[in-house]
Amino acid sequence: MKTIHSYWAYIVLAILIFTVVNAIIGLTQKKEFKDKxxxxxxxxLIVSHIQLLIGFAWYFMSPWYKALKxxxxxxxxxxxLRLLAVEHxxxxxxxxxxxxIGWSKHKKKTEDTAKFKTFSIFYGVALLLILSRIPWSNWF
Ligand code: HEM
Structure with missing residues (x-):
């Protein structure tokens, strides 16, 4: 589980960074919001939810959860310990x-710029949060 969580994180980060950059470009260049x-x-959304499930599965069998108890x-x-058991x-x-929230809010927007803006803000803040609490020294 730990290994899967560790490798899946590359996919999460890559796709999230790509989506945020794509949304910021779409917003600033006032592009049309397409199917892609x-x-x-x-x-x-899907890739990050899968990581959530893998994370939970690993968490409850990890030494960090045992330490908490x-x-x-x-x-x-x-x-x-605080980073791995609580903050992360x-x-x-x-x-x-x-x-x-960003995903469901963007669906209610009718203008293309508003859709890109919603992704830029919600997915962007999520990216910053993730980058701030990854245990970098354990990962590399
Ligand atoms: C977007 C979501 C997430 C990302 C990108 C992410 C990413 C990572 C990365 C890169 C590591 C370091 C892996 C390594 O040491 O090789 C890690 C470790 C860990 N993650 Fe996550 N994680 C996410 C969500 C979660 C969630 C929701 C939980 C638990 C509820 C969780 C629990 C853990 C634990 C316990 C470790 C420590 C691994 C260890 O050294 O034993 N993660 N995570």
């Missing part, structure tokens, strides 16, 4: 909630 833009947003271990006082999961869940 919709598919990019949908693909990002162990009264002898002070998770919050240890920077690395909570921030990633929040990021995926933003992606989900």
């Amino acid at each position: 833009d919709l598919r990019l947003g949908l693909f990002t 162990d009264p002898a271990v002070s998770v919050m006082a240890n920077k690395e 999961p909570i921030t990633m869940i929040l990021a995926i909630v933003l992606i989900t």
Whole structure:
């Protein structure tokens, strides 16, 4: 599970960055919102939800969750433990909630610029959150 989560993260990051850049270009150049833009947003939504499921599956069998339940271990006082057991999961869940809200909000917009704007904001903030709480030193 840990290995799948680790590799799937490359796909999540690649597609999310691509979708955000595509939305910003669409917004600034006032492009028409085409089928491919919709598919990019949908693909990002699906890929990130799959990562959420893999993340949860790994989390509950990981030593980080066990540490959280162990009264002898002070998770919050240890920077690395806090990142893996608390900060990373909570921030990633929040990021995926933003992606989900962004997806459903864009569907209600009628103008192309508004659709690109919604993706730029919601998927963009989600990307920043994800980048801020990836355990980079463990990953590479
Ligand atoms: C967009 C969502 C997510 C992304 C991009 C992501 C990405 C990553 C990356 C790159 C790592 C480092 C992997 C490694 O050490 O090789 C990691 C570790 C981890 N992730 Fe996620 N993650 C996401 C969501 C979640 C969620 C929702 C949970 C739990 C509810 C979770 C739990 C964990 C745990 C426990 C680790 C520590 C792995 C370990 O060293 O044992 N992740 N994640």
